[in-house]
Amino acid sequence: MADIATEKKITQYIDQSLEQSKTTLEKTVNINSGTMNFDGVKKVGAIYQSEFDAMGFDTQWVDGAEFNRAGHLVASYGNTGPKILMIGHLDTVFAKDDAFQTYRPVDETHIAGPGITDMKGGDVIIIAALQALKALELLDKVSIKVVMTGDEESSGRPLSLSKKALIDAAVWADIALGFEDADGDIKTAVVARRGSIGWQLDVAGKPAxxxxxxxxxxxxxxxxxxxRILNTFREELAGVGNITFNPGLIAGGTEVEVQAEKSMVQGFGKTNVVAKEVTVKGGIRTLTQAELTKAKRVMQDIVSNNLAHTSATLTFAEGYPPMAPTEQNYALLKMYSDVSESLGYGPIAPVNPRNAGAADISFAADHVDMAIDGLGLMGDGGHTKDEVADMATFAQNIHKAAVLIYRLSEEGTPKQGTPKQGTPK
Structure with missing residues (x-):
């Protein structure tokens, strides 16, 4: 069973090592690792890889050439006890030529920087938590696999290749822990994320x-x-469960040109000519696979009921699957909340899934018994030049992650509810 004195040693070790963890964070935030800056992504991965190597982890760089991305870092340790997958990512949304490039203290508790919360802060929390447990010889009753992807912000294609390392690790694991910043509130964690996929509507009419x-x-x-189609989508699906959909790009007229690589559609036509073509590109988000199946069926039915002398085709792209809320996820959240309370940080509540976007853990959730996300460095302004980390949350979330893993190693997984859905182990 977990021991309070041991947990105290864990938090003390983390506090004593905090400045080194901050140094690692600053060093990697100052390296541009926009998704398509492959050299930068690999440099960040190499720094983290050296930290895992120093702990005695088996590490591997998974090359991303087959899916046109830099690749992924995978680190493994142990072969006994609960099997825990810890998920991070190396890339950011900030391109190599972006003006927002450096780590900059704002005040005593806040630091600005590209990707500091999304999610280099979470990556360093993973490393610091494991360093404490390894130094205190507390990793021998648990098996760990860390996957830090290089394409979370813009996934390589096909997904069957770009997400293979992550899915393989999830099939191996019992538990998945994600270290995104979620809604930026240290009092919350994620038990459910809506999936996100793209769709394209192509409509044809009779020109005259x-x-x-x-x-x-x-x-x-x-x-x-x-x-007619878009408005009927709205009438039939707006407000249904957790389904949302958005037509974000549209062009129509006598001719339509689609430039997928530039996320662009262009139309040419005249006001005195009946439109021959329209293309619409959009996205849809759902909380469960059942919601996604329903939305697709309703949308296809609407598309097929055409006005005179028109036709339409609706296609759906690959995307992020939903991370459905399960009893097991809530059980893991309760264990994490208990850890937080015992450390004096208060309870942890679930994030409203409408406030949690798609993330890599969604590819893992169906393959593990239980999963939670949002355990990373908190802050505001993610994906913008106003991204700022609240460093008061840094040590707290390292403490909580390390103690959670320690308790899992001593007590096993929390009591499970209904059997998981997805690929059987």
């Missing part, structure tokens, strides 16, 4: 002089048919 629109021989044209 605009004076003939609405006639039996010409019909309504592509733009009216598109308007």
């Amino acid at each position: 002089h605009s004076s003939q629109i609405f006639t039996d021989s010409i019909g309504y044209g592509a733009i009216f048919e598109t308007a």
Whole structure:
């Protein structure tokens, strides 16, 4: 069973090593690792890899050439006890030529920097927690696998290759812990994330002089048919469960050109010509696979009920699966909350899934018994030039992660509810 005196030693070790952890954070924040800056992603990965190597982990760099990304860092330790997957990512949304490039103290407790909360702070929390447990010889009753991906912010394709290392680790694991910053509130953690996939609507009409629109021989044209489809999507699905969908890009007219690599569609037409083509690109988010299945069915039914002399095709892209809320996830959250309370930090509540975007843990959640996310460095302004970390949360979340793993090693997994859904172990 877990021992209070041992937990005190864990937190003391972390506090004594905190300045070194901050140095590692500063060093890696100051390296640009925008997803497509492969050299920068690899440099950040190499720094973290050296930290794992020093702890005696088996480490591997998974090359990303097959899916047009830098690659991933995988580090493994142990072969007994609960199998825990710890998830981070090396890349940021800030390109190599972005003006936002450096680690900069704002005041005594806040530091600005590209990717400091999303999620180099979380990566360093993983490393610091494991360093404490290894130094105190507390990793012998647990098996750890760390996967830090190089393409979380812009996934390589196909996903079957770019997410293989992560999914393989999840199939191996019992528990997944994600170290994103979630909603930026240290009093919350994530038990559910909505999945996110893209869709494209292509509509065709019968071109003619605009004076003939609405006639039996010409019909309504592509733009009216598109308007009907999008509005019916709204009428049928807005407010249903946790489903949201967004048509974010549209072009129509006599000709439409799609430039997928630039996320661009362009249309040419005239006001006195009935529109021949429309293309709409959008996204859809759902909390469960059942919601996604329902949304796809409703949308396809709407698309197939065409106005006269029009046709339409709706296609769905690969994307992030949902991380559904399960009894097991809530049981793990309770254990994490108990750790937080015992350390004097107060209880942890679940994040509203509407406030938690898609993340790498979604690819792992269906393959493990239980999962939670949002254990990283908290702050504000993620994905913007106003990204600022609240460093008052840094040591707290290292403490909580390390003590949680220690308790799992001593007590095993928390009491489980209904069997997990997904690939059987």
